[in-house]
Amino acid sequence: MTDLTPAILEPDLAIVDAHHHLFHNANVTYGAQDYARDATSGHKVIASVYVDAHSFYRPDGPEVLRPLGEVEYANGIGAMARGGAFGGLGLCAGIVGHADLRHGAAVGELLDRAMAAAPERFRGIRQTTMDFPDERPYRYFMSGKPPMGVLEHPRFREGFAELARRGLSFDAAAFHHRLPEIAKLADAFPDTPIIVNNMGIAMALDTEGEDRRDVFALWAANLTDLAQRGNVTCKVGGLGMPFWNLGLHERTEKAGPEELARLWQPLIETALNAFGPARCMACSNYPPDSRSASYVDLWNALKLATTGFSGDERNALFHGTAKAIYRLDLP
Structure with a gap:
């Protein structure tokens, strides 16, 4: 009988999965057990960072405080993991919650309560700022279309300043053409860690030829310029999402790790x-990246695509940087 179990490349390379979600909404359900099943399927995933998914919010109370429910949920999962519920997997070892910084200084109460609710795990917030001039990308959003114009809101920076006062980080989710605004934010708050999600996604949906090349040229230029800010780091992943227009999400059979690595x-x-x-x-950016790649093949592809880097560089990429930036308390 043929063994259909996927081979695990470099099984001893420790991984801190720096970005995943847990969902429970009208579009998708993907809970702790689902993620644990994926993360323990062969690779040496030692811990994970939970990033807001607009799920598990409190159903009532002041609107500014409702995201606290998601932090409380993720912290409970983290506590279960610390108690051995998922074997050796440190699920939700770090938590990136949500705050609507358009509330200005009022988000301070939310941040304080999140820090009190999850003192060992809460490390910062993400507010999605994925503006685009037409509707192309939003059919693929698992949490619905995000609000537009967040970065330009008159109270956004007032709210952002509350992060700096508490030593918290900001996960920046933006398409490639908005990366210059993230650079301005980094310049204005040089002491606040900013983490670019999913490499500042090149939104190339429905483009081809010269138009597609122009998207990727602008993405590369904007990302390279943003990297000049020392308080900005970058999450390498999200390449399984449709926005990159690699065609992976349209296939009936998922690509294997060699093909993924070649494309990525x-x-x-x-x-x-x-x-x-x-x-x-x-x-991993799971589960959004599950549209294009299994969890095992995704990590195999990331390993294959980075073989040209040194051992120390790859240790930083696969676990060291995430552990440092999110101040993870790992054994």
Whole structure:
């Protein structure tokens, strides 16, 4: 009988999955057991960082405080993991919650309560700022269309300043053409760690030929410029999402790790050459990336695509940077 179990490349390379979600909404359900099943399927995933998914919010109370429910949920999962519920997997060892910084200084109460609710795990917030001039990308959002114009809101920076006062980080989710605004934010708050999600996604959906080349040229230029800010780091992942227009999500059969690595390597190398591996952290971006790759093949592909880097550089990429940036308390 043929063994259909996927081979695990470099099974002893420790991984901190720097970006995943847990969902429970009308579009998708993907809970702790689902993620644990994927993360323990062969690779040496020792811990994970939970990033907001607009799920598990409190159903009532002041709107500014409702995201606290997601932090409380993720912290409970983290406590279960610390108690051995998922074997050796440190699930939700770090937590990136949500705060709507358009509330200005009022988000301070939310941040304080999140820090009190999850003192060992809460490390910062993400507010999605994925503006685009038409509706193309939003059909693929698992949490619905995000609000537009967040970065330009008159109270956004007032709210952002509350992060700096508490030593918290900001996960920046933006498409490639908005990366200059993230650079301005980094310049204005040089002491606040900013983590670019999914390599500052090149939104190339429905483009081809010269138009597609122009998207990727602008993405590379903007990402390289952003990397000049020392307080900015970069998550390497998210390449399984449709926005990159690699065609993976449209296939009935998922690509294998060799094909994934071939498609992803030039993009990954752009990010790594811009930031350096010591300022990059690999991630699964699961479950959104499950549209294009299994969890096992995704990590195999990330390993294959980075074989040209040194052992120390890859240790930083696969676990060291995430552990440092998110101040993870790992055994």
